[in-house]
Amino acid sequence: xSDMTMARPDRIKAIxxxxxxxxxxxxxxxxxEQGIEVIGLHYSTGFCMNDHRRAMARPDEDPKxxxxxxxxxxxxxxxxxxILDAGEAYLKMVLNPKHGYxxxxxxxxxxxxxxxxxxxxxxxxxGGHFVFTGEVLGQRPMSQHMQALRLxxxxxxxxxxxxxxxxAQHLPPTLPERHGWVDRxxxxxxxxxxxxxxxxxxxxxxxxxxPQPAGGCCYLADENFARRFHDKRLHTDPDRIRREEMxxxxxxxxxxxxxxxxxxxxxxxxxxxxxxxxxxPGWRFEALDCGSPLTVVEGEPDxxxxxxxxxxxxxxxxxxxxxxxxxxARKGDREERLWVPPVADQVLERYRx
Amino acid sequence: MNAPVEADEVLDTVGLYCPVPIIKxxxxxxxMGNGRILEVLSxxxxxxxxxxxxCRSTGHExxxxxxxxxxxxxxxxxxxxxxxxR
Numbered sequence: 136x137s138d139m140t141m142a143r144p145d146r147i148k149a150i151x152x153x154x155x156x157x158x159x160x161x162x163x164x165x166x167x168e169q170g171i172e173v174i175g176l177h178y179s180t181g182f183c184m185n186d187h188r189r190a191m192a193r194p195d196e197d198p199k200x201x202x203x204x205x206x207x208x209x210x211x212x213x214x215x216x217x218i219l220d221a222g223e224a225y226l227k228m229v230l231n232p233k234h235g236y237x238x239x240x241x242x243x244x245x246x247x248x249x250x251x252x253x254x255x256x257x258x259x260x261x262g263g264h265f266v267f268t269g270e271v272l273g274q275r276p277m278s279q280h281m282q283a284l285r286l287x288x289x290x291x292x293x294x295x296x297x298x299x300x301x302x303a304q305h306l307p308p309t310l311p312e313r314h315g316w317v318d319r320x321x322x323x324x325x326x327x328x329x330x331x332x333x334x335x336x337x338x339x340x341x342x343x344x345x346p347q348p349a350g351g352c353c354y355l356a357d358e359n360f361a362r363r364f365h366d367k368r369l370h371t372d373p374d375r376i377r378r379e380e381m382x383x384x385x386x387x388x389x390x391x392x393x394x395x396x397x398x399x400x401x402x403x404x405x406x407x408x409x410x411x412x413x414x415x416p417g418w419r420f421e422a423l424d425c426g427s428p429l430t431v432v433e434g435e436p437d438x439x440x441x442x443x444x445x446x447x448x449x450x451x452x453x454x455x456x457x458x459x460x461x462x463x464a465r466k467g468d469r470e471e472r473l474w475v476p477p478v479a480d481q482v483l484e485r486y487r488x
Numbered sequence: 489m490n491a492p493v494e495a496d497e498v499l500d501t502v503g504l505y506c507p508v509p510i511i512k513x514x515x516x517x518x519x520m521g522n523g524r525i526l527e528v529l530s531x532x533x534x535x536x537x538x539x540x541x542x543c544r545s546t547g548h549e550x551x552x553x554x555x556x557x558x559x560x561x562x563x564x565x566x567x568x569x570x571x572x573x574r
Contacts, residue, residue, distance in 0.1 A: 175545075177507075179507045179511075185506075186505065186506055186507070189505050189506050189532060189534050190505045192532075192533075198533060198534050198536070198537055199537070201506075201534045202534055202537045202538055202541070203506055203507055203510070203534075203538045203541070206507075206510065206538050206541040206542050206545060207537075207541050209541070209542075209544075209545030209546075210540075210541040210542070210543075210544035210545045212545075213544070213545070214545065215545055215546045215547070216542070216545045216546070217514070218507045218510055218511050218514070220507075220508075220511060
């Protein structure tokens with residue numbers, strides 16, 4: 136398309152990333168106010184906390200905390216939502232981000248590029264006039280400063296066709312604005328980390344049911360998850376890490392016992408059942424004749440480590456106050472019984488991830 | 489609850505968690521004719537929130553659900569509404 140004023144088509148269609156958070160919801164609403172047709176794309180990355188809560192299926196969990204916010208936002212806005220599975224390609228990006236990680240395990244710039252690139256592909260395949268996001272200039276330190284916004288647009292290969300309706304007044308006019316498809320004067324001029332303006336606009340438009348602003352739903356930005364994630368990358372060839380291993384990083388207490396051996400100790404019945412469903416090839420430990428966590432082992436422990444794993448399992452069992460606890464270790468057809476004292480907490484902390 | 493007894497097609501998503509059942513529902517319903525009814529089996533209780541929301545988003549008609557033990561049977565009538573293009 137040439138960079139010149141074009142006749143406005145009868146129907147302008149915008150393809151947007153819709154997480155269901157306040158910013159992306161508002162961005163879609165700004166365009167709907169101009170009579171633009173909006174289709175929302177909601178990525179399933181495998182790192183969403185809501186999705187994990189759902190997989191845990193704890194009966195006392197409030198269902199509203201586990202709903203899909205993209206679907207909820209699409210319903211409230213009255214726009215169709217397409218859920219896209221980010222799949223192995225996303226995992227590959229997360230394990231080897233070209234632009235590096237933020238403070239945790241968050242590859243925010245590469246993540247934005249991945250998703251916007253996907254939206255651009257969707258637009259080319261299914262029709263659409265431009266892509267939009269709910270990004271706000273200056274809101275996030277890694278991915279939403281001016282230089283990062285320009286870099287993301289350039290690397291996505293849709294220069295000029297990426298609109299950020301919430302911060303548009305602070306950014307150079309995009310081609311949809313210059314073509315007259317979008318009225319720039321009715322776009323917003325929000326910037327910075329405060330959410331006050333967004334909340335004021337949401338009140339104006341009666342948007343009240345959204346997740347807490349900036350609350351975060353991504354494991355990659357979670358401190359505990361990040362520690363385990365980077366430990367995994369350090370001890371495993373990143374090219375050989377599978378999606379299932381990422382799922383396990385969200386479950387239980389994790390202890391690195393040696394460079395080649397790590398254990399995961401379930402925290403409750405839901406996690407016991409979750410780990411039991413996983414088809415893991417390694418040893419499994421459980422204290423006998425009492426409520427016990429399931430402990431799963433990655434790597435091959437020697438006899439000394441087996442005693443340590445048994446004592447950690449005993450520490451989290453209902454018999455943790457007893458002097459000696461019988462623990463069963465199983466791997467395939469093999470079974471061993473170990474009598475161990477529950478490990479002392481100060482010893483345990485040396486290994487915790 | 490006005491869920492019908494008979495559906496034209498059945499989609500079994502038992503054991504799958506969000507958003508997979510919705511992705512599979514979207515794929516299946518695109519291949520169905522307008523007015524046809526899809527029954528979705530699921531054991532994910534939050535689908536009782538997500539499926540009506542997906543229907544409101546896409547314009548399909550959510551007819552309700554029945555509970556059968558730990559599983560849910562949800563019914564959706566395809567309309568010519570606001571589908572995405574896939």
